[in-house]
Amino acid sequence: MAQRITLLLLSLIYSSLAVAQLEIQVTRGIDNPTSIAIAPFAWDGLGTSPVDFAQIIDSDLARSGQFSPVSRRDMLSLPTSKEDIFYRDWRAIATRYLVIGRVSKGTQLRVDFALHDVERGIELFSGQVVGSESEARMVAHGVADAIYEKLTGIPGAFATRLIYVSVTRNPDGKDFYRLTVADADGRRPIVLLEGRDPILAPSWSPDGREVAYVSFESSRPAIYRQVLATGEREQLTNFQGLNNSPVWSPDGRSMALVLSKDGSPDIYLLDLETKALTRLTRHYAIDTEPTWMPDGKSLLFTSDRGGRPQIYRYELATGKIERVTFEGRYNARARVAEDGRNVALVHQRDGRFHIAVFDLVTERLTVLTETSLDESPSIAPNGSLVIYATKRGERSVLGAVAVDGGVKFSLPARSGSVQEPAWSPMLTKQ
């Protein structure tokens, strides 16, 4: 069974700025991670391979917390084709699975790889990932995605990106903001916008080509959209009062956002083509933090119309509003997984703010984190992990936790704060 994966990404324009990179540290994995060996890939091309494909795949699988990769030093042989494999070499070092691969370069990079079950001595699966040479790391992540999916039944989300806001303090004591996009492993950070004025609430377009955010650069908040590949951007709103929380609809045609131009903060819908603005909620309380259900038929949002912030649902066809969360005094900033069932949110318990998952079907709320100032949860497009921001001393750092609570890791920056992470949608096509 062969599978072909194509990277949809356009190459980003790389900034020459030296940007602090996130380092990912797994703080807790599962109890018995599966042993897997990624043998170094063969390179069929002039010169040397642009990246160490096997090493990138190895790191991805290790970062999931579910796999324990075999060190290259322990490998008794380094097969690059089926004929070279001696299963006993791998059984001897207690390897459960083996991945081999070959990279060739034509107009694009092509990686042919195969996954072997060492215990049973058979090839389980072979596949191919194609992409441009400048996206070599993403091609490697695409291989990791395919292997992860074959072994766990869940599509991998390694060939994805993160957007986040980093804040450093200038010598004059003033904060300096940078809107940054990086690969999901924290590598290749690129600054999209920087300045002394706050940048907030970044979010992705459903095709992964654009981002929207709030910037105070005009000394007042305004919502912008920006194309990643070209840097081209457009101001969408600049009303009196709040201009906040832009989130693209799943079909990409409109954006839900928050404005307070008519009094108190309410949810509005902006048609991105006609620029027509429709007011969805109308209440003197705070209505904010909209997020789309994956079917695009309803929105979840935060409102304190009941006295304290809780999650509500707005149905677009009828305008009907119903309260969703009841447990605890504070539930806010919901993000819905692709399955339309798991909702990551900020939940207050005993005066501490944690990341929790609320199951829309069973209505059960599960707290995932133990830290006390957690915010801005964003769910990986495969639904497996929640990335969020938390405080470590005076700094804000990113953390990630499995939706089932099993695996945890942190993504500290070398300096400054990192906040408001938003995980991209899937960027590959099978």
Place this chain on the structure above:
Amino acid sequence: MTTKNTLGKAAAVVLMAALVSACSSNAAKEEAAAQAAAEQAAAEQAAAAEAAEQRAKEKEKAMQMAEKREEKRRLMDAASAAGSVFYFDYDSSSLSDDARAAIDAHVALMMADSGNVRLEGHTDERGTREYNLALGERRANAVRDYMVASGVPAYRIETISYGEENPVAYGSGESNWMKNRRVEIK
């Protein structure tokens, strides 16, 4: 010839008339001069009185201005003594008595002045950033509404919320948080 004679007579008549008129004109001139002198004296007197009055008025005006300046300085001192930052309780946009007293000082100054103000709402770091933006706005609006109720025209007040961005005290704990839950008047 006849014509010449007639002309000579006419000339004599004109000359006579001129002499008579010269006599009566001298008398009128004297009379006018006296009148003018009297008028001038009166005018001078009036001008002096007016000048005195003007001086008095100016003095009064200067005193009023000084008083106004003094009053404004007093209002400015009071406003500055009241401080330009008003603090709030956790998750609350209610104005404390201290905040009201401080805002009153700024209102008094604004009523004596024509300047505009900008109210910047802030929150502490707890809770979500986007909800905190709304909470910061609610705080700024609470100050604005109180000022408007006290007589300041709404168009002279601009409000903006920074939520939990731009803290004045970094770090966690109530000692920092209480400094960040604020509205700043600028």
